[in-house]
Amino acid sequence: MFNNLPSDKSPLLGSYCAEDCLFLLKNIKPKFYTIEDKERLIQTGVMHYSEMVSQESAPSKDYYELFVKLTAQYKQRLAVEVLQLAKKIIENRHGDICLVSLVRAGTPIGVLLNRAINAYSQVNSAHYSISIIRDKGIDENALDYLIFDQKIKPESIVFVDGWTAKGVMTEELKKAVQHYNMRRNLNLSEQLFVISDIGGTADFSATYDDYAIPSALMNSTVSGLVSRSVLNEQIKADDFHGCISYSHLENHDRSNWFIDQITDCFKLSDFQSPLQNEALSAQTRQSMTRTFLQEIMREHHVSNKNRIKPGIAEATRVMLRRVPDLLIVKDKLNPSTVHLLKLAREKNIDVVEMNEMPFGACALIKDVK
Structure with missing residues (x-):
């Protein structure tokens, strides 16, 4: 599967063709x-x-x-x-x-x-x-x-x-x-x-x-x-x-x-087509993220922010590749988080709904020390 291309330092193809990646x-x-x-x-x-x-x-x-x-x-x-x-x-x-x-x-x-x-x-x-x-x-x-x-x-x-x-x-x-x-x-x-x-x-x-x-x-x-x-x-x-x-x-x-x-x-x-203007600016998103992280660290007694993974994509990676402690979702009925709820059930991870959260989901990594 990992085909080498002719070169002194050869790239890998993975399963893509060379024209793609x-x-x-x-x-x-x-x-x-x-x-x-x-x-x-x-x-x-x-x-x-x-x-x-x-x-x-x-x-x-x-x-x-x-x-x-x-x-x-x-x-x-x-x-x-x-x-x-x-x-x-x-x-x-x-x-x-x-x-x-x-x-x-x-x-x-x-x-x-x-x-x-x-x-x-x-x-x-x-x-x-x-x-x-x-x-x-x-x-x-x-x-x-x-x-x-x-x-x-x-x-x-x-x-x-x-x-x-x-x-x-x-x-x-x-x-x-x-x-x-x-x-x-x-x-x-x-x-x-x-x-x-x-x-x-x-x-x-x-x-x-x-x-x-x-x-x-x-x-x-x-x-x-x-x-x-x-x-x-x-x-x-x-x-x-x-x-x-x-x-x-x-x-x-x-x-x-x-x-x-x-x-x-x-x-x-x-x-x-012309690009669509976003309702929120990058600065607003940054501010919301900082406030959210501070709140989660305080509420769940998290001392290391590396254990907090906000966003549906990052929460998914926690559920698949790390040891999760808690899954927080904005709305349990959101179709974008169905897979997270399934993973939480399979791993017996508690799920909390937090409607005011600025993200669709957030996962906390368990403190295993």
Whole structure:
């Protein structure tokens, strides 16, 4: 599944074709940790989250059917938002574009944006997916590969992700790009383009709404069968950041199916239509997020804000990949949170309804220390 392309430092294909996405990652030997062990090691400071991955299993039949249903429900909306974000990217760059998505939530969005730009503009676009890790920064070897090996113009590089919440990765990106620019005497733009900017921290977004972007429901089976990026002892100084191949899930892979579902909804008229003004500004979203986090920390006695994951997408990741303690939803009848309620039932996690919450959902990670 992980085919190498001919090069001294070969990108990975994952389960996408080369025209859709090249992963600048190193395939490493897997050493899997249980979710419980991983959580304990993270919270006790023994290991950084980026040093460990868990084995992934196929989604249950019921959960997969929920993913298919939500894809059908939101694919038209997501298609319009991808086209509008693609238009924003073109308007903010001159000439050809190199999309650099942030593994792994950004990867499917990068594939969609790449298809949109190549289909509806006179601009040529290529798409690479690279690693950025909280507290560790961006993969500078991957950026070097693009700029110095592939001779990609720095001004053509555009960073994209799926969504923002608290803005931790937005801040990490800006800090990392500034550091890279200083080291390499370059002027890469640190701007971040996302579909849903629920925390108001990205530079450009298609919406501030918190809804179930369907790709957020799944792990590797909607992201090219690639794991979250890894930075452990297997990664040498000149390597790309690492990843694990989940090729055992090949029969359950819906990465390309999902992309086709969305791109089949693309329309030239949507690409050409004027952008809609948002009801709330980014500054308003930031203020609401800060207030909400303070309230949750106080009410639920949370000392580390890293244990609070606001937004439907981030809450989903907690329910799938972490040890959840509590699920908070704005409205239990919201179709965008049906999958979260199902996961909560399966894991015997308490659910609280909080109608005044500025997000569709929020999950708290359990204190396992």
